[in-house]
Amino acid sequence: MIKITVPATSANLGIGYDTLGMAVSLYSHFTFDRADTLQITGCPEEFQNKNNLVYVSFVDALREWGVEPFPVKLHIETEVPVARGLGSSSTCVVAGIMAAAALTGHTVDRAELVRIASAVEGHPDNVAPAILGGAVCSFTPEGDLPRCLRYEVSDRLRFITIIPPYEVHTSDARKVVPQEVPLSTAVWQMGRIAGMTRGLETGDLDLVAAANDDRLQEPYRRALIPDYEDIRRVCLEGGAKTMWISGSGSTLMAATDDTIVAKFLQVRLRENFPACETHILTCDTEGAQIEYL
Template structure:
């Protein structure tokens, strides 16, 4: 049996939604999983990852164990245009693809909530895997070791300008720079803006998007890992973007606008100033992971 899985890229945190907000975007990882007589064959990625430590494979095996199923061997081919280690959910796509493929190989033995719960355990947090599975904008959290989420809508005419540097920011380094405590005053500041920002994205209220997306919890500390951060923010403001935030822990920065001309002009200017960077105009997608039998 051969299974094709398509998983969207994701952007987590969205500035004020540290470890709880995530959105699905229209860049994709496509992977095929084919049962073979024995062994493991992996193609479409760097040779260093073509082994049993591959995250697609480890997630596939974790799902088999969960379902108490076995396969003799598997051939995996990966075709992804999601950059790795840039804050666009590349590890979440691997995990979600592997689990979904295993489930599909046994006639969708796991429902989406089981896939979500297992994926969150493997990823360590649910903010990226939730939109990768369910699509759109997701708010998620862990409760007694299990993942929960609720899905928001989002205006489809929003343009997410992904500004992807040619270097990575390691999640470990991004975690290290964060303080271990915050005041009640800052917690109240953050909670109000997080709730307002999620609703503003759903209804397309760009005034509230602009006001609410001012983070105190992680971006003031993580921006030091991205030398160009302040220059990029000033450029986004100059060309009329409503806000800019780090995607995940970086290094990708994400500008947001509903004006197509603004998005095009900002991308053009960024291409001139940072020709070695990957620059994309993305849009939210309501479609999470999809699978089909080939």
């Protein structure tokens, strides 16, 4: 029996559309064991079948390695909400692939995990930090494997995470983003991606705030989150330096380097937005982990 733990992720980090992502200290746990028939517990009944994304990824990985798929007993315990922009699907994909390797004795390194998981997800911006930990800038050269640049994130930083009680589906969020932008917008983004990664590494929140001024996706996606403007106002008035949409939303993430400020801001957010779930998170530095039980 094995247990796989995968961190949630915040993709884009405001300025890095489809390129930046960060692992955060919110986790999904998956327990696997061989079985005579497929058994899935811990998730809604509609997902307790062979179409469960964890099991689909498990089967895909086995076939990738030429191994005949077999049934497992799978139990899921997750802190990561579905369709809220925290990489819930990536935790499932990564866990399925890692379980396939562990239960068959297949040796797989993190580079191969990223490759297979990116093929399933379609891009590496969430799966790469879920596997590697830290903040990751990723891209895929044409006809080549994903390239991932991992950055350590300062342990002084705290990320106040606000999860509204409604979903924003990735497909809907992508529809509102322009498919072509002016050269000036592309130039605007490039320097700020470097500023964001450097600021996260050094803990320079003034630099992070200056860099976090996106023109590609947030101006359009914020309209899909009814509470965006009000939450942003409360966060900035409450001491956070900046805020971004996590992934495609609806989760919002604010940043501070003061634990006391983070705690007071969390109280303020709970008072103003009682229907929202809030967490004070740090950057996860380990990425996906496996434990033999």
